[in-house]
Amino acid sequence: MELGEIFEAAVKKANKQGVKRFPLMTETVTEVSETTCTTSDGVDDIRLNAIDTDLDSKITIYPKIGSKIIYGRLNNSDDLFVLKYSEIDRIVIKMDKQIFEMKDGKFRVLNEDSNLKTILNDLFSTLENSIIQTPSGAGKFIEINKQKFKSLNEQIDKLLF
16 A cells, blocks of 8 residues: 555544544634633633643643634644734743742742742831841931832832732
C-alpha cells in the first residue's frame, strides 16, 4: 500500500469514528468570567484553560474585553478553549495555596497565611510610628526618615495590590 492510500484510509477511518473537524477561530472578546469568555460572534463558554477542573496548580490568562483571541476545540468534544490572546487583562498563577497575580501594572503575592503588600505596609507603618529606647529616654526617627518610610510605603502601593 502506498503512502497516499494509507493517508486516505486513515482519513476515512477518522470520519467514520465521528472525529469533529474544527478550524481555529479568531474572535473579539465581549465578556470574561473566572473560567470562560464570550465572543462578539455569540460563542460563549470558551474555556480560559483547556483543563477546566478545579486544579491545585494552574496558570490562567484573562483576555482584555475588546481584544482578539484564537480558540479551538478540545479533542473530540464540544468544549472550546483559548489558544492565544492579542491583549491580556490579568494573569493568575496558582500553586496549591500560593497565588501570584499581575493586573493593571501591579502584582500581588500571597498564600493562605500572608499577603506581601500587607506585610510591607505594616512594616513601614510600624517604623514610621516607632519609639526608640535610648539611654537618655524615648526617641523617634527624625522627620527625614519618616518621610522616606512614607515614600517607600507609597511605592509599595503603586507596585502591589
